Amino acid sequence: MTDTRLVVVGAAGRMGRMLVATIADTAGVVLAGATERPGSPALGQDAGTLAGLGAAGVAVTDDAAAALAGADAVVDFSSPAASVALAALAAERGVAHVVGTTGLGEADLAALAEAARRIAVVRSGNMSLGVNLLAGLVRQAAAALGDDFDIEILEMHHRHKVDAPSGTALLLGEAAAAGRGVDLAQRSVRVRDGHTGARGAGDIGFAALRGGSVVGDHSVVLAGAGERLELAHRAEDRGIFARGAVRAALWTRGRPPGLYSMADVLGLA
Numbered sequence: 272m273t274d275t276r277l278v279v280v281g282a283a284g285r286m287g288r289m290l291v292a293t294i295a296d297t298a299g300v301v302l303a304g305a306t307e308r309p310g311s312p313a314l315g316q317d318a319g320t321l322a323g324l325g326a327a328g329v330a331v332t333d334d335a336a337a338a339l340a341g342a343d344a345v346v347d348f349s350s351p352a353a354s355v356a357l358a359a360l361a362a363e364r365g366v367a368h369v370v371g372t373t374g375l376g377e378a379d380l381a382a383l384a385e386a387a388r389r390i391a392v393v394r395s396g397n398m399s400l401g402v403n404l405l406a407g408l409v410r411q412a413a414a415a416l417g418d419d420f421d422i423e424i425l426e427m428h429h430r431h432k433v434d435a436p437s438g439t440a441l442l443l444g445e446a447a448a449a450g451r452g453v454d455l456a457q458r459s460v461r462v463r464d465g466h467t468g469a470r471g472a473g474d475i476g477f478a479a480l481r482g483g484s485v486v487g488d489h490s491v492v493l494a495g496a497g498e499r500l501e502l503a504h505r506a507e508d509r510g511i512f513a514r515g516a517v518r519a520a521l522w523t524r525g526r527p528p529g530l531y532s533m534a535d536v537l538g539l540a
């Protein structure tokens with residue numbers, strides 16, 4: 272089989288640069304394009320040079336349609352608006368879409384689902400192996416312990432992160448809700464401030480901390496009377512997300528249209 276041709280969206284960003292480096296380091300994939308938003312100072316620069324490698328021979332462009340020509344998959348860690356626009360373009364061009372962007376609203380998710388009628392879309396709030404394994408453990412613990420144990424999800428990220436709770440915290444919340452057989456939207460408490468009253472039985476709480484250079488820390492606390500279980504993941508390097516995303520892109524090759532998760536890619540679903 273020929274090398275899988277990948278386009279990196281947001282190539283000058285923290286994840287974009289890590290993706291370019293990971294693609295250079297992975298057999299069977301090749302960087303076919305790199306995009307940034309119109310007006311970005313990165314436009315015209317070599318994506319490999321931006322990633323701290325030698326020149327890759329791929330200039331960063333704001334012309335996503337041109338970048339997608341001949342590509343097999345586009346790997347996208349950018350912004351909700353950019354991901355939604357790209358999903359429509361990828362669907363039109365028959366290019367698989369791997370979406371790591373978080374902070375997506377309901378309308379954004381609906382737009383991705385629409386694109387997934389025509390192409391393979393893999394979306395996950397966290398592309399690492401560890402977090403996707405953790406989600407299975409959280410689901411199992413929530414099912415085993417039941418409503419007598421209060422579930423709280425804590426996350427901490429670097430000072431530049433713009434969305435909260437993190438995509439990972441929401442993914443873990445979904446896992447907890449699935450374990451309990453409830454709808455997360457009905458049970459989540461995302462903010463507490465002032466005289467909130469006592470905690471509601473069955474609530475799933477979230478707390479978000481921001482500061483420094485933290486790559487991504489997540490803990491799920493299941494607090495019962497007299498004992499507390501804590502399940503945690505600490506990301507030390509963005510390479511774990513980039514490797515997962517490239518693995519997902521390879522997995523889409525020849526895959527029928529549909530909306531997939533990292534659990535599908537990793538065989539954990």
Ligand SMILES: NC(=O)C1=CN([C@@H]2O[C@H](COP(=O)(O)OP(=O)(O)OC[C@H]3O[C@@H](n4cnc5c(N)ncnc54)[C@H](OP(=O)(O)O)[C@@H]3O)[C@@H](O)[C@H]2O)C=CC1
Binds near residue numbers: 282286311353373438
């Ligand atoms: N699912 C997962 O495993 C992970 C998900 N993420 C998520 O990925 C996203 C990006 O994170 P991170 O790399 O830290 O953020 P950055 O802000 O460093 O990178 C995002 C990049 O996308 C660029 N961008 C914005 N609009 C467009 C556009 N229309 N076309 C092309 N590029 C565009 C930004 O440009 P500019 O800055 O000039 O606006 C920026 O360079 C976030 O939503 C984050 O939560 C992060 C890590 C892991």
Ligand SMILES: O=C(O)C1=N[C@H](C(=O)O)C[C@H](O)C1
Binds near residue numbers: 436438440
């Ligand atoms: O913005 C980040 O950095 C990260 N975002 C993802 C999230 O929102 O969970 C994944 C990871 O934690 C890093």
